[in-house]
Amino acid sequence: MSPSVKKAKKRTAALRRAAKQAKRKRLGRERRYVAWKHLTRNQKEVARRLAHGEGCDYVHDGSWGFFDRFMIFLKGINYLATLSLDGEGYARRMITIAKLLLTYQARVLLGIDSVNKIPHMLFGDIGLLMTLGWTAIQIKQGVCKRGKGKHNGPIHKDTLPDCLQRLGAEEITQCLNNGIKLLRKIGIRFSGVFALDATDLKTTAKCKGRGAKRIEHKNRDKEGNVVVIPEMVYGFKLLLVFDVLRRYVVAAKMLQIQESENPHLLEMVDQARKNIGRDAIRLLLVDRGFLDGGRLWELKYKRGIDFVIPAKTDMAVSKDIRGMRDLPQDESLHRQQWQTEQGTVRGVGVAGLTTFDAYHDPKPKRAEAEPINAVMVTCWAGHEYKPGQEKVFLTSLDVRTPREVMDRYDLRSLIENCGNRDLKQGWLINKYPKKQVDAIRAHVYLTIGMFNMTLAYRSEEGEEIAQECIRRYRLKTMAQARHKCMIVCGDHYAIFDLEELMMLVGQPVRCPMRTDEEQFRKLHGL
Numbered sequence: 001m002s003p004s005v006k007k008a009k010k011r012t013a014a015l016r017r018a019a020k021q022a023k024r025k026r027l028g029r030e031r032r033y034v035a036w037k038h039l040t041r042n043q044k045e046v047a048r049r050l051a052h053g054e055g056c057d058y059v060h061d062g063s064w065g066f067f068d069r070f071m072i073f074l075k076g077i078n079y080l081a082t083l084s085l086d087g088e089g090y091a092r093r094m095i096t097i098a099k100l101l102l103t104y105q106a107r108v109l110l111g112i113d114s115v116n117k118i119p120h121m122l123f124g125d126i127g128l129l130m131t132l133g134w135t136a137i138q139i140k141q142g143v144c145k146r147g148k149g150k151h152n153g154p155i156h157k158d159t160l161p162d163c164l165q166r167l168g169a170e171e172i173t174q175c176l177n178n179g180i181k182l183l184r185k186i187g188i189r190f191s192g193v194f195a196l197d198a199t200d201l202k203t204t205a206k207c208k209g210r211g212a213k214r215i216e217h218k219n220r221d222k223e224g225n226v227v228v229i230p231e232m233v234y235g236f237k238l239l240l241v242f243d244v245l246r247r248y249v250v251a252a253k254m255l256q257i258q259e260s261e262n263p264h265l266l267e268m269v270d271q272a273r274k275n276i277g278r279d280a281i282r283l284l285l286v287d288r289g290f291l292d293g294g295r296l297w298e299l300k301y302k303r304g305i306d307f308v309i310p311a312k313t314d315m316a317v318s319k320d321i322r323g324m325r326d327l328p329q330d331e332s333l334h335r336q337q338w339q340t341e342q343g344t345v346r347g348v349g350v351a352g353l354t355t356f357d358a359y360h361d362p363k364p365k366r367a368e369a370e371p372i373n374a375v376m377v378t379c380w381a382g383h384e385y386k387p388g389q390e391k392v393f394l395t396s397l398d399v400r401t402p403r404e405v406m407d408r409y410d411l412r413s414l415i416e417n418c419g420n421r422d423l424k425q426g427w428l429i430n431k432y433p434k435k436q437v438d439a440i441r442a443h444v445y446l447t448i449g450m451f452n453m454t455l456a457y458r459s460e461e462g463e464e465i466a467q468e469c470i471r472r473y474r475l476k477t478m479a480q481a482r483h484k485c486m487i488v489c490g491d492h493y494a495i496f497d498l499e500e501l502m503m504l505v506g507q508p509v510r511c512p513m514r515t516d517e518e519q520f521r522k523l524h525g526l
Contacts, residue, residue, distance in 0.1 A: 041072065046487050046494035047524040050504040058126070058136050058488040071131050073457050074102075077186050082178040082449075085171045094143055095155070100163045101175075103132055104433075104443075105450045107160070113431045115157055123153025127486035130493065161433035164442035172438075173253075176445040180250055180275040183456055191245035192282035193408070195415040196268055198261040198289060201254070201430055201444070202235040209437025210234045211256025233257060236437075238429075238444060239264055241272040242415040244285070248455060249419070249448050250276050254441050265290045266298060269305065281305050283397075285412040288312060293358025297370060300396045301361075308409045311374065311392040317356040318392045321376045324350060325387060336402045343382030347406060349375050349399030356394065373399045375406065427451055483514065 050056065074080065083098035106128060112121050123129065129139055138154040164172075203210045217229045239261055241251040251272035253264060265286070272281060284299065288310045299305050311318045325348065329335050334349040352371040360367040377391040378384070385391070397405055423429040429447045432440045485501055487494050499515045502508055504526075508517055520526075 040492055041494060042492040043494045043496075044524050045492050046489045047496075047504055047526060049489050050487065050501075051526050054489070056487050056489045058130075059485060070454070070457055074453060077182060077456075079179065079182060079453060082175055082182060085167065085175060097163070097167075099133055100155075100160060101446060103129075103134075104160045104164065105446055106132060108427060108447050108450050109454075111426075111428060113428050115161055115433050118157040118160065119152040123157075127493075127495075129154065130486075130488060136488070161439055164446075165434055165436050165439040167438060167442045169438070169441060172442045172445050176252060176449055177271070177275055179449040179452060180248075183248060183452060184276050186456065188248070188456055189246075190243050190248065190250070190276055190280050192280065193244050193285070193411060194250070194272070194281050194283070195242045195244050195285040195412045195419075196239070196265065196290060197242065197287060197412070197415045197420065198237050198239050199420040199424075200233070200235060200257055201238055201440070202233060202257075203432070203435065203440070205232075205234050207234065207432075207435040207437070207440070211236060211258045213258035236440065237261065239268055240415065240419060240448075241268050242419045244411040244414045246455075247414070247418050248452050250280075252445065252448055254444055261289050262292050262295075265292065265295045266303075269299065269303065273303075283307070283408065285309075285409055287412070293356055293360065293369075294362030296394075296396075297359050297361060301370075306396045308393055308395040308397065308405060308412075311394050315356070315392075317353050317372070317374060317394065320353060320355045321348070321350050321374045321392055322388060322390055324348065325376070325378060325390065334400045334402065338403050340381065344379055345377065345381065345403075345406070346379040347375055347377050347402030349373065349402040349405065351399055373397065375399055375402045377406065423447065423451065 046056070080098050080102065083101040085097045085101075103122075107118060107122055110121060112118060123139075126139060130136070134154045143154055205212075212232055212234050215231050215233055217231060219227050219229060221227050235257045237255045237257050237259060239251075239253045239255065240249050242249055251268050253268060253271075255261070255264070269281065269284065283306045286307065286309045291309055291312065296307060296309070299307055324333060327333060332351045334351075335346070336349070337344065337346045339345075351373045353374055354369050354371055356372050357369050359369050359372050373395050375393045375395065377393075380391070393405065393409060395405055397408070399405060427447050427450075429444055433443055434440070483498050484495050485498060487496060487501070496504070497515055499509045499512045500520055503515075503517055503520060
């Protein structure tokens with residue numbers, strides 16, 4: 001084949017491709033995309049249409065459509081506005097970002113631990129999809145023609161994790177903070193007692209953007225000798241500011257797993273104050289990972305927030321108060337003994353200790369340490385600590401009654417049980433949609449946002465979510481929705497029991513087990 005013939009064929013192929021691209025662009029400009037359509041629940045209107053034989057547009061089993069009141073609550077408080085991100089990672093958008101994020105949060109509510117289960121467990125629930133704003137045409141035919149016949153549901157299962165990956169750190173962080181600020185706008189009151197803690201989110205070594213740290217395990221061999229086994233751990237570290245009494249997360253940040261949480265103490269507190277108010281935090285309970293004299297001084301004297309934190313064994317202030325174990329009680333040394341379910345507890349409170357050298361204004365290069373109070377526990381649950389092994393806690397609170405300080409610090413355990421553990425076991429915060437840092441960050445922040453919204457939901461269902469836990473509530477709602485069906489008529493939908501549906505179509509059940517026909521007809525005006 002001559003060179004001129006080859007050039008002619010290439011030119012013809014290029015023109016053919018250009019013509020196809022121009023046709024696709026023209027069709028794209030002329031295509032009418034279906035807007036985000038929200039169905040409204042109207043039991044009486046749907047019942048009237050069925051009773052008059054007007055039929056319906058769609059019928060499906062109730063499933064998690066029974067959870068529609070929670071979705072109505074989210075729309076009523078304008079939660080969807082916090083999900084309306086620009087999506088800077090997208091060149092074009094056929095679906096609103098808020099719709100994709102809300103659909104992903106539905107995955108969190110359902111407890112779907114794998115993206116591969118989304119087509120069957122999420123996209124298979126037509127009623128839930130329609131309450132999320134997907135139309136029947138989108139559910140049946142897909143959003144566009146590109147993936148027609150290739151997947152089950154309005155979009156491909158990978159569209160949701162791909163969306164999370166394209167969201168930048170600033171965008172998704174702002175989304176989380178806007179959701180927390182919304183709590184304050186709708187009248188949520190906070191207790192004033194907060195805990196700040198860090199928890200590890202482990203990944204594999206293949207995760208992009210993850211951190212790594214080396215840890216050591218001490219075991220004993222067959223001969224009884226101590227053997228140190230090193231291990232590399234990969235992943236991230238999640239910092240949370242947690243209301244220990246109301247159980248809301250008011251600030252969060254994700255770091256690499258090897259990073260220290262210490263430098264982020266004031267940053268987390270400042271962000272929490274921006275979200276819920278400058279005066280909302282009165283007491284902060286932290287572990288020794290945040291022990292830094294200069295930052296604790298700023299926390300107390302610059303921000304007016306009291307704190308309780310364990311001291312390290314080798315600190316001078318710890319040795320100082322342990323040397324006062326046998327001293328008599330005076331104006332600055334106070335003793336107290338009390339009983340708990342586990343046994344006797346004895347504590348010693350000492351005010352005005354000046355041996356915490358780092359506790360001063362960090363700006364001057366040389367400054368004298370400010371006085372700080374401390375509580376030493378000499379006996380816990382009936383177990384007497386040996387001299388030099390007592391537990392020491394530093395605080396800015398009054399220590400004339402050591403029990404009050406210890407009772408306050410005991411509340412910090414709630415962030416472990418009701419915060420970190422519930423997020424991991426109940427909300428599956430460590431079941432990542434993708435092994436990539438942006439996708440994991442978006443997944444974590446969206447999960448925390450939905451965690452807060454379920455606590456803020458104050459209807460009958462919301463109280464059950466807040467008081468029980470998401471795992472038990474999932475089982476209960478699924479059991480309650482077992483005999484339900486969702487009927488769609490135009491812009492309205494309703495959820496009826498199967499026995500109620502038979503009444504509406506004129507074929508009542510002879511022996512109803514769950515409904516009262518007379519009461520049902522009176523309630524719906526039939």
